[in-house]
Amino acid sequence: MPAQPAKQSKVEDVRTRTLRVATRLLAERGFEGTSLQDVADEVGVRKPSLLHHFPSKDAIRAAVFEQMLQHWNVSLPRILRAATSGEDQFDSVLDELIRFFTDDPDRARLLLREVLDRPREMGALVRSQMRPWIESIAGYIRKGQERGALHPDADPEAYVVHVTTNLIATVATQRLLGALPLDRSVKELVRMARASLFLPLKKESTKKR
Helix, strand or coil, rough: HHHHHHHHHHHHHHHHHHHHHHHHHHHCCCCCCCCHHHHHHHCCHHHHHHHHHCCHHHHHHHHHHHHHHHEEEEHHHHHHHHHHHHHHHHHHHHHHHHHHHHHCCHHHHHHHHHHHHCCEEEEEEHHHHEEEEEEHHHHHHHHHHHHCCCCCCCCHHHHHHHHHHHHHHHHHHEEEHHHCCCCHHHHHHHHHHCCCCCCEEEEEEEECC
């Protein structure tokens, strides 16, 4: 039955294109501003064909977020390992977090839009997905505070939340503002995040007494 693999590949290809297009359109226009016809036109299929794979616009949105969470659940173990590795945790954790959003900036744009459009529902979803690594990274910060390497007045959980939301906002609004390349904006965000967490190194006096 040689036709079966080709048919399956075609189905998967339509689903893949649909999710990619829907992620972008939902991020740009929001749920209410995106129609099934818009998605079908950009995917390059007729609307009935689209409905064969996704029975409704709600089903497309659900599939988009399911795919995003799948990517996040792949990244999460790396972030948690980086936060507890004992070596260069700050750079490792931020590198993984930055990679997740900059690999596909529409993830940040969609999250920001959905949080504004559906704050209660998205708040519960984001909290459930973020809690494990917030707690892990907050634990790393507390250990650094105990060693005297990090600012003692930093609130670990609040710090993690603020850095994350700033990163999401930076990536999400970059195309809109367009004032600086994304890598420059992210680099400055990392500098500010580092400066607000690490205590300045004490300079040893070189003067002879």
